[in-house]
Amino acid sequence: MRSNYPFNCWYVAATSVEVGQGLLARRLLDRPVVLYRRSSGDVVAMEDRCVHRAYPLSAGRRDGDRLVCGYHGFAYEPDGCLVDVPSQENVPPGARVRSYPVHEQPPFVWIWLGDPGVAALRPPPRVPWYADGTGWGSTIEVLRVEANYLLLHEHYLDLTDVFVMHPEAVPPDIEVLPPLDEVEVSERSVSYGRVTPPSRLAGWEAQVTGLPAETVGIRREEGTFVSPGLHVQHYVIDSEDRRAYELLRIQGFTPESPAATHVFLQMARNYATEDDHVAEFLRAMFGDWALRDSAVLASIQRRLGEEAVPRRDINVKADRAAVRARRIAMEMVDEETGRFALNRILATS
Ligand code: FES
Structure with missing residues (x-):
């Protein structure tokens, strides 16, 4: 491959x-x-x-x-x-x-x-939560997924799988995920944002925030393909108590090979920062979800590996950010191999 x-x-x-x-x-x-x-x-x-x-x-x-x-x-x-x-x-x-x-x-x-x-011309991406943990509690995990790194990026840039794969994560009053509000693209990054309608808390949200399950809140969700090596997700519950409960998933995706990826995951939260039980709960819950995600992505990787001739996937609206991210990564690859310049010449000739 x-x-x-x-x-x-x-x-x-x-x-x-x-x-x-x-x-x-x-x-x-x-x-x-x-x-x-x-x-x-x-x-x-x-x-x-x-x-x-x-x-x-x-x-x-x-x-x-x-x-x-x-x-x-x-x-x-x-x-x-x-x-x-x-x-x-x-x-x-x-x-x-x-x-x-x-x-x-x-x-x-x-x-x-x-x-x-x-x-030296391109310093590593800076994420403020890396350098200064003040006001944040965090956990670190190292995982390995038997799938190409772009499959992981695409997975986290389209969260419509959550209803199928992780229904327990969805707040009880939400039946469909609103479309992405915006997809912002710069030369090397892609961001999406989404705001969900008011809903009571999902079980896990009540557990980690310590709020009563009947609390109503909206969720602001943002994800950014920062670079081929980094994806950052931001999940905020704006609750009735006027507080923003923020959860960050900072994921380093490093290809081990074309068919496997190391995942370096930092999860940071601005609530219950000193509470080890909350840290362990989040670690175990996201660990369980990561296992399910990994199994699906590994199955896709195996199926792709069986195909003698690569086939073109069909994309839908929810894939907008993922398609952009793949294009950025492939342009970077082409730039290194000289194909980018050649494609430009062919496009303008
Ligand atoms: S010294 Fe390293 S292989 Fe001989």
Whole structure:
């Protein structure tokens, strides 16, 4: 299967907690990567393949800030330079593994696997809840879905599946989801918004906010495809008590391969911020929903994999944001491969 993700893009490689003194092996954009923390605390990301033979460096060991291969003991500096070959005095000139730009913005560690010269020009997306948790309680999850990353983006840009897949999530007085109020498109992002009519609270809403189930509120829902590597959903209950109960799902989608995706999920809320029971309830509930979503997306991925010739899906109005997001991602891919310029020339000739 051909890859459909841009390399010139920041993706989440790991959560801050996952990267420590040990060696973390992870496949990202179909490349083997090893991550660790230097003694200064900075995160290092390198190609997980020794230059001598193809032994994974993640199976080796640390020697201070250096990484030592577990087969014949070649040693590498954090910038990827080979600096020691135990069986001889000199090292082959210029020998190195690739090291990758990383940027830590807790709770996530971002990585750039594309052209290193472009990385500095495009800083990782900033989401204010990353840097400053003041006034917010949050939980972090790492999941893996056996589906292409665009299937995940599309899934979260069209929430009309909720009535079918997660009916218990829908407030009791809502029978149809209103259409998207707006779909805003910039060069690299897509946002949608929707406001639902007044309704009593769904069971889970009452449970996490602590409000009586008879409370009536409207929901403001926004979702943004920030980049191919990041999707942010904002769910707000404006209740009778004039308070806005906000829930954010910040999801890093990082292709493991064309057919599998790492999901780094931060859920942040501005209510019950210190309440561990609420945190656990939300974690378990969204975890259960994620399992159902994953199973569906994996089934679609398998079916797509069976098709010798790709077929064209039919789109409906609810797919508006998803279609835009796919187009942006594919334009970024085409731009990298030079096809974008060619398509422009063909379109204007
Ligand atoms: S394979 Fe790494 S040192 Fe030989």
